[in-house]
Amino acid sequence: MRDFATTEARLDITIAKYPAFPRQPAIVTRLVKHLFKEINDDANAAMRRYGLNHPEYNILMMLYGTPDNSLHPSELADVAGEKSANVTRLTGQLCDKGYIVRSGSEDDRRKVTLTLTPEGVEAIEGFLPDIVTLLHRQTRNLTSDEQGQLEVLLKKMLGGFGE
């Protein structure tokens, strides 16, 4: 995204042609799209040297964020924002790489438990320094306060979906 000023211009033209088009909501959603694409491309590039892509990284981190390094596929789909069919594929890849293992659960035999292996944890802790740098870079234009404000607003907006 070079120049967001032209976005304003495009919106002006759009509204001139179609006055009911809501300016503010359109700007916000377009900004979110652009930001996501940047974050995504950035993370993909960073993870490349580790033989992982952004969704795989995401999956690993969601598991790492649990006390016992494990989640069920449906939970994973939910927290990682991936479709369940995609989780099956992604976790399959990560199994092949030896970073996670699949096991059935006794309490509910429909469920599968996905758990990080020691190699998985090692891999995570290997790339985390790069990720830390990345995250700081991605938010470098915002003060801590502003990040806090952004958090509040994004959560609020997110709350409007899904019911």
Added chain:
Amino acid sequence: MRDFATTEARLDITIAKYPAFPRQPAIVTRLVKHLFKEINDDANAAMRRYGLNHPEYNILMMLYGTPDNSLHPSELADVAGEKSANVTRLTGQLCDKGYIVRSGSEDDRRKVTLTLTPEGVEAIEGFLPDIVTLLHRQTRNLTSDEQGQLEVLLKKMLGGFGE
């Protein structure tokens, strides 16, 4: 995304395991990801009955946002946040549907000009009422003021990428 409180919990655990992990940047980027996925799924679902998906919708709107309903592929890639190879494919589909036309430019013979057809404009103005509703729904939890604040913060954050 069910419950963002669990995101906080995951982050706490992650930080306990790896103290250098930056809380605030991680929250913000995760929120952006989730929000994008929601916006994307939502828009895909809404455009379905028009035989279009979100990226195609986006391309059409970017063209509609210009005085003469036209852009070059590279401009389109930039403003729509798509890779150029993908723009080729997407615009090809839209050509097939009769919504845009491709033409060469005389001033720079490397360039191609993509222009909405009257049918394209008609299609846009056909689905825009739904989009207007959609945009309002997606931002319903935010006041106009808050949308303004969000705009400022997102722009600021976006400014930190790419140099």
Added chain:
DNA sequence: AGTATATAGTTCATTTGTGTATATTCAATA
């Protein structure tokens, strides 16, 4: 002019993601 370098766009092989159907198990209730 001639050569090198950059830009615009496309093509193609591969990777990544989606929707739908299916098998299995669980939960509710008649």
Added chain:
DNA sequence: TATTGAATATACACAAATGAACTATATACT
């Protein structure tokens, strides 16, 4: 207990997106 309906995960066919290589044109420099 038998039956119905929901939930979990997967398989598979198809759709979408990416990276890298390639063609053609333009620009800069000597």
